[in-house]
Amino acid sequence: MISFIKKQIVTIFGGTKSKEASSLSELVILIDYDNIKSIFRQRGLVHVVDRIMLNISPSISKVYNRYRLRLYGGWYESNNLSRNAQMLSAEISSNYPDVRKIKKNDKESSSIINVELAFSLESDHKHKLFNTYRKNRTPHGIRSAKRPFNQCSNPKSCTLDCIPSFLNKKKCPDHTCQASLNDILIKNEQKLVDTMLTSDIIFLSFRDNDEVCVVTSDDDIWPGINTALFNNTQLIHLHTHSNRKTPAYYIPHGVQNYTQINMT
Incomplete structure:
Protein backbone atom coordinates (compact mmCIF):
# COMPACT_ATOMS: atom_id res chain seq x y z
CA MET A 1 0.00 0.00 0.00
CA ILE A 2 2.77 2.44 0.97
CA SER A 3 4.74 1.65 -2.20
CA PHE A 4 1.61 2.37 -4.26
CA ILE A 5 1.16 5.71 -2.48
CA LYS A 6 4.81 6.62 -3.09
CA LYS A 7 4.29 5.91 -6.81
CA GLN A 8 1.31 8.26 -6.72
CA ILE A 9 3.48 10.94 -5.13
CA VAL A 10 6.07 10.57 -7.89
CA THR A 11 3.31 10.72 -10.52
CA ILE A 12 1.78 13.88 -9.04
CA PHE A 13 4.93 15.81 -8.18
CA GLY A 14 7.73 14.26 -10.20
CA GLY A 15 10.52 11.88 -9.22
CA THR A 16 13.53 14.19 -9.08
CA LYS A 17 14.39 17.19 -6.97
CA SER A 18 14.19 19.76 -9.73
CA LYS A 19 13.71 23.50 -9.29
CA GLU A 20 9.99 22.83 -9.57
CA ALA A 21 10.09 20.22 -6.78
CA SER A 22 12.12 22.47 -4.49
CA SER A 23 9.50 25.19 -4.84
CA LEU A 24 6.61 22.97 -3.74
CA LYS A 135 9.86 7.17 34.57
CA ASN A 136 9.32 6.93 38.32
CA ARG A 137 10.40 10.46 39.14
CA THR A 138 9.73 11.93 42.58
CA PRO A 139 7.10 14.69 42.34
CA HIS A 140 8.30 18.11 43.48
CA GLY A 141 6.38 20.99 44.97
CA ILE A 142 3.59 18.90 46.49
CA ARG A 143 2.21 20.24 49.75
CA SER A 144 -0.78 19.54 51.93
CA ALA A 145 -3.83 21.74 52.40
CA LYS A 146 -4.52 22.94 55.93
CA ARG A 147 -6.43 20.66 58.25
CA PRO A 148 -9.27 19.96 58.57
CA PHE A 149 -9.45 19.01 54.90
CA ASN A 150 -12.40 20.26 52.85
CA GLN A 151 -15.20 17.70 52.54
CA CYS A 152 -13.66 15.52 55.27
CA SER A 153 -16.43 13.51 56.96
CA ASN A 154 -14.49 12.87 60.17
CA PRO A 155 -11.98 15.69 60.77
CA LYS A 156 -11.24 14.72 64.38
CA SER A 157 -9.89 11.29 63.44
CA CYS A 158 -9.15 11.56 59.72
CA THR A 159 -7.26 8.61 58.24
CA LEU A 160 -5.21 11.04 56.13
CA ASP A 161 -4.09 13.13 59.10
CA CYS A 162 -0.51 11.94 58.66
CA ILE A 163 -0.17 13.39 55.14
CA PRO A 164 0.97 16.93 56.12
CA SER A 165 3.75 15.54 58.30
CA PHE A 166 4.71 13.00 55.64
CA LEU A 167 5.02 15.62 52.90
CA ASN A 168 6.89 18.05 55.14
CA LYS A 169 9.43 15.60 56.57
CA LYS A 170 9.51 13.33 53.49
CA LYS A 171 9.41 10.21 55.64
CA CYS A 172 6.78 8.06 57.33
CA PRO A 173 5.45 9.47 60.65
CA ASP A 174 5.85 5.97 62.12
CA HIS A 175 9.38 5.98 63.56
CA THR A 176 9.70 2.23 63.02
CA CYS A 177 9.09 2.62 59.25
CA GLN A 178 11.92 3.43 56.84
CA ALA A 179 9.70 4.40 53.87
CA SER A 180 10.49 7.81 52.36
CA LEU A 181 8.56 10.10 50.04
CA ASN A 182 10.56 8.70 47.09
CA ASP A 183 9.33 5.18 47.91
CA ILE A 184 5.65 6.10 47.82
CA LEU A 185 5.00 8.99 45.40
CA ILE A 186 6.30 8.69 41.82
CA LYS A 187 5.28 9.95 38.40
CA ASN A 188 6.38 9.67 34.78
Whole structure:
Protein backbone atom coordinates (compact mmCIF):
# COMPACT_ATOMS: atom_id res chain seq x y z
CA MET A 1 0.00 0.00 0.00
CA ILE A 2 2.77 2.44 0.97
CA SER A 3 4.74 1.65 -2.20
CA PHE A 4 1.61 2.37 -4.26
CA ILE A 5 1.16 5.71 -2.48
CA LYS A 6 4.81 6.62 -3.09
CA LYS A 7 4.29 5.91 -6.81
CA GLN A 8 1.31 8.26 -6.72
CA ILE A 9 3.48 10.94 -5.13
CA VAL A 10 6.07 10.57 -7.89
CA THR A 11 3.31 10.72 -10.52
CA ILE A 12 1.78 13.88 -9.04
CA PHE A 13 4.93 15.81 -8.18
CA GLY A 14 7.73 14.26 -10.20
CA GLY A 15 10.52 11.88 -9.22
CA THR A 16 13.53 14.19 -9.08
CA LYS A 17 14.39 17.19 -6.97
CA SER A 18 14.19 19.76 -9.73
CA LYS A 19 13.71 23.50 -9.29
CA GLU A 20 9.99 22.83 -9.57
CA ALA A 21 10.09 20.22 -6.78
CA SER A 22 12.12 22.47 -4.49
CA SER A 23 9.50 25.19 -4.84
CA LEU A 24 6.61 22.97 -3.74
CA SER A 25 4.61 24.59 -0.97
CA GLU A 26 4.60 22.96 2.46
CA LEU A 27 2.69 23.63 5.66
CA VAL A 28 4.35 22.44 8.85
CA ILE A 29 1.92 21.43 11.60
CA LEU A 30 3.41 21.23 15.11
CA ILE A 31 1.44 18.92 17.41
CA ASP A 32 1.66 18.52 21.18
CA TYR A 33 0.54 14.91 20.92
CA ASP A 34 -0.35 14.10 24.53
CA ASN A 35 -2.30 17.36 24.74
CA ILE A 36 -4.83 15.90 22.31
CA LYS A 37 -7.89 14.39 23.99
CA SER A 38 -7.43 10.71 24.82
CA ILE A 39 -10.74 9.88 23.12
CA PHE A 40 -9.14 10.89 19.79
CA ARG A 41 -5.76 9.25 20.47
CA GLN A 42 -7.41 5.97 21.43
CA ARG A 43 -8.90 5.75 17.94
CA GLY A 44 -5.44 5.71 16.38
CA LEU A 45 -3.03 8.07 14.67
CA VAL A 46 -4.90 8.10 11.36
CA HIS A 47 -8.01 9.34 13.15
CA VAL A 48 -5.99 12.08 14.89
CA VAL A 49 -4.45 13.23 11.61
CA ASP A 50 -7.84 13.22 9.90
CA ARG A 51 -9.35 15.34 12.69
CA ILE A 52 -6.51 17.86 12.50
CA MET A 53 -6.68 18.19 8.71
CA LEU A 54 -10.47 18.51 8.78
CA ASN A 55 -10.30 21.26 11.40
CA ILE A 56 -7.50 23.37 9.92
CA SER A 57 -8.44 23.18 6.22
CA PRO A 58 -11.03 26.01 6.36
CA SER A 59 -8.50 28.35 8.04
CA ILE A 60 -5.39 27.88 5.93
CA SER A 61 -4.65 30.49 3.27
CA LYS A 62 -4.36 27.97 0.42
CA VAL A 63 -4.09 24.28 -0.37
CA TYR A 64 -0.46 23.20 0.01
CA ASN A 65 1.36 20.55 -2.00
CA ARG A 66 2.62 18.97 1.21
CA TYR A 67 1.60 18.85 4.84
CA ARG A 68 4.24 17.79 7.35
CA LEU A 69 2.86 16.90 10.77
CA ARG A 70 5.43 16.82 13.59
CA LEU A 71 4.41 15.01 16.77
CA TYR A 72 6.05 16.21 20.00
CA GLY A 73 6.28 14.03 23.09
CA GLY A 74 8.57 12.03 25.37
CA TRP A 75 9.87 9.75 22.64
CA TYR A 76 13.11 8.59 24.25
CA GLU A 77 13.52 6.76 27.55
CA SER A 78 17.24 7.24 28.03
CA ASN A 79 18.58 6.41 24.53
CA ASN A 80 15.79 3.98 23.63
CA LEU A 81 12.43 4.65 22.02
CA SER A 82 9.64 4.77 24.57
CA ARG A 83 6.79 2.28 24.22
CA ASN A 84 4.48 5.00 22.94
CA ALA A 85 7.05 6.12 20.38
CA GLN A 86 7.43 2.55 19.12
CA MET A 87 3.68 2.18 18.61
CA LEU A 88 3.38 5.53 16.84
CA SER A 89 6.39 4.74 14.64
CA ALA A 90 4.67 1.55 13.51
CA GLU A 91 1.48 3.47 12.68
CA ILE A 92 3.45 6.09 10.77
CA SER A 93 5.31 3.45 8.73
CA SER A 94 2.04 1.70 7.86
CA ASN A 95 0.05 4.76 6.83
CA TYR A 96 2.33 7.58 5.68
CA PRO A 97 3.20 9.23 3.38
CA ASP A 98 -0.34 9.44 2.08
CA VAL A 99 -1.98 11.30 -0.77
CA ARG A 100 -5.39 12.79 -0.22
CA LYS A 101 -7.75 15.42 -1.51
CA ILE A 102 -7.73 18.70 0.44
CA LYS A 103 -10.71 20.97 -0.09
CA LYS A 104 -10.51 24.76 0.07
CA ASN A 105 -13.07 27.24 -1.28
CA ASP A 106 -14.96 24.50 -3.14
CA LYS A 107 -11.76 23.36 -4.87
CA GLU A 108 -9.99 20.05 -4.27
CA SER A 109 -6.31 19.37 -4.81
CA SER A 110 -4.12 16.33 -4.21
CA SER A 111 -1.62 16.82 -1.40
CA ILE A 112 1.01 14.71 0.32
CA ILE A 113 0.46 14.08 4.03
CA ASN A 114 3.53 13.05 6.00
CA VAL A 115 3.89 12.44 9.73
CA GLU A 116 7.04 12.33 11.84
CA LEU A 117 8.02 12.08 15.49
CA ALA A 118 9.93 15.19 16.59
CA PHE A 119 13.17 13.55 17.74
CA SER A 120 15.17 16.72 17.06
CA LEU A 121 14.73 20.44 16.47
CA GLU A 122 13.76 21.87 13.10
CA SER A 123 17.01 23.82 13.18
CA ASP A 124 19.17 20.71 13.65
CA HIS A 125 17.67 17.45 12.38
CA LYS A 126 20.95 15.56 12.84
CA HIS A 127 21.04 16.03 16.62
CA LYS A 128 18.45 13.88 18.40
CA LEU A 129 17.37 14.93 21.90
CA PHE A 130 17.34 11.85 24.12
CA ASN A 131 15.98 11.15 27.62
CA THR A 132 12.75 13.05 27.01
CA TYR A 133 10.64 10.44 28.85
CA ARG A 134 11.59 9.80 32.47
CA LYS A 135 9.86 7.17 34.57
CA ASN A 136 9.32 6.93 38.32
CA ARG A 137 10.40 10.46 39.14
CA THR A 138 9.73 11.93 42.58
CA PRO A 139 7.10 14.69 42.34
CA HIS A 140 8.30 18.11 43.48
CA GLY A 141 6.38 20.99 44.97
CA ILE A 142 3.59 18.90 46.49
CA ARG A 143 2.21 20.24 49.75
CA SER A 144 -0.78 19.54 51.93
CA ALA A 145 -3.83 21.74 52.40
CA LYS A 146 -4.52 22.94 55.93
CA ARG A 147 -6.43 20.66 58.25
CA PRO A 148 -9.27 19.96 58.57
CA PHE A 149 -9.45 19.01 54.90
CA ASN A 150 -12.40 20.26 52.85
CA GLN A 151 -15.20 17.70 52.54
CA CYS A 152 -13.66 15.52 55.27
CA SER A 153 -16.43 13.51 56.96
CA ASN A 154 -14.49 12.87 60.17
CA PRO A 155 -11.98 15.69 60.77
CA LYS A 156 -11.24 14.72 64.38
CA SER A 157 -9.89 11.29 63.44
CA CYS A 158 -9.15 11.56 59.72
CA THR A 159 -7.26 8.61 58.24
CA LEU A 160 -5.21 11.04 56.13
CA ASP A 161 -4.09 13.13 59.10
CA CYS A 162 -0.51 11.94 58.66
CA ILE A 163 -0.17 13.39 55.14
CA PRO A 164 0.97 16.93 56.12
CA SER A 165 3.75 15.54 58.30
CA PHE A 166 4.71 13.00 55.64
CA LEU A 167 5.02 15.62 52.90
CA ASN A 168 6.89 18.05 55.14
CA LYS A 169 9.43 15.60 56.57
CA LYS A 170 9.51 13.33 53.49
CA LYS A 171 9.41 10.21 55.64
CA CYS A 172 6.78 8.06 57.33
CA PRO A 173 5.45 9.47 60.65
CA ASP A 174 5.85 5.97 62.12
CA HIS A 175 9.38 5.98 63.56
CA THR A 176 9.70 2.23 63.02
CA CYS A 177 9.09 2.62 59.25
CA GLN A 178 11.92 3.43 56.84
CA ALA A 179 9.70 4.40 53.87
CA SER A 180 10.49 7.81 52.36
CA LEU A 181 8.56 10.10 50.04
CA ASN A 182 10.56 8.70 47.09
CA ASP A 183 9.33 5.18 47.91
CA ILE A 184 5.65 6.10 47.82
CA LEU A 185 5.00 8.99 45.40
CA ILE A 186 6.30 8.69 41.82
CA LYS A 187 5.28 9.95 38.40
CA ASN A 188 6.38 9.67 34.78
CA GLU A 189 7.48 12.90 33.10
CA GLN A 190 7.95 14.23 29.59
CA LYS A 191 10.83 16.68 29.33
CA LEU A 192 11.76 19.32 26.72
CA VAL A 193 8.46 18.91 24.84
CA ASP A 194 7.18 22.47 25.31
CA THR A 195 10.58 24.06 24.72
CA MET A 196 11.17 22.01 21.55
CA LEU A 197 7.78 23.02 20.20
CA THR A 198 8.35 26.67 21.12
CA SER A 199 11.82 26.66 19.54
CA ASP A 200 10.45 25.22 16.32
CA ILE A 201 7.67 27.83 16.12
CA ILE A 202 10.31 30.56 16.40
CA PHE A 203 12.68 28.89 13.92
CA LEU A 204 9.96 28.38 11.31
CA SER A 205 8.80 31.99 11.65
CA PHE A 206 12.32 33.17 10.77
CA ARG A 207 12.63 30.73 7.85
CA ASP A 208 10.24 32.41 5.42
CA ASN A 209 7.28 30.25 6.38
CA ASP A 210 4.25 32.38 5.60
CA GLU A 211 2.03 30.16 7.70
CA VAL A 212 2.54 27.78 10.65
CA CYS A 213 -0.03 25.63 12.43
CA VAL A 214 0.25 24.71 16.12
CA VAL A 215 -1.92 22.06 17.79
CA THR A 216 -2.02 22.40 21.59
CA SER A 217 -3.91 23.99 24.46
CA ASP A 218 -0.77 24.49 26.55
CA ASP A 219 -0.06 28.12 27.49
CA ASP A 220 3.69 27.44 27.77
CA ILE A 221 4.17 27.75 24.01
CA TRP A 222 2.91 31.36 23.89
CA PRO A 223 6.37 33.00 23.84
CA GLY A 224 6.94 31.13 20.56
CA ILE A 225 3.56 32.14 19.15
CA ASN A 226 4.17 35.79 20.06
CA THR A 227 7.55 35.72 18.33
CA ALA A 228 5.99 34.26 15.18
CA LEU A 229 3.26 36.91 15.22
CA PHE A 230 5.92 39.62 15.59
CA ASN A 231 7.65 38.15 12.51
CA ASN A 232 4.36 38.51 10.56
CA THR A 233 3.91 34.76 10.25
CA GLN A 234 0.29 33.70 9.89
CA LEU A 235 -0.28 31.52 12.96
CA ILE A 236 -3.13 28.99 13.01
CA HIS A 237 -3.69 27.74 16.56
CA LEU A 238 -5.80 24.59 16.85
CA HIS A 239 -6.89 24.13 20.46
CA THR A 240 -7.13 20.49 21.46
CA HIS A 241 -10.25 21.06 23.56
CA SER A 242 -13.56 22.15 22.06
CA ASN A 243 -14.29 24.84 24.66
CA ARG A 244 -10.79 26.31 24.98
CA LYS A 245 -10.04 29.94 24.05
CA THR A 246 -6.77 31.83 24.33
CA PRO A 247 -6.92 34.39 27.17
CA ALA A 248 -7.07 37.91 25.72
CA TYR A 249 -4.03 39.01 27.73
CA TYR A 250 -1.80 36.64 25.70
CA ILE A 251 -2.77 38.04 22.31
CA PRO A 252 -0.92 41.23 21.27
CA HIS A 253 -3.27 44.18 20.78
CA GLY A 254 -4.39 44.69 17.20
CA VAL A 255 -2.77 41.51 15.86
CA GLN A 256 -4.28 40.34 12.55
CA ASN A 257 -2.23 37.22 11.81
CA TYR A 258 -3.50 34.94 14.59
CA THR A 259 -6.36 32.49 14.06
CA GLN A 260 -7.60 30.20 16.80
CA ILE A 261 -9.91 27.27 16.19
CA ASN A 262 -11.01 24.24 18.19
CA MET A 263 -10.65 20.53 17.54
CA THR A 264 -14.01 18.86 17.15
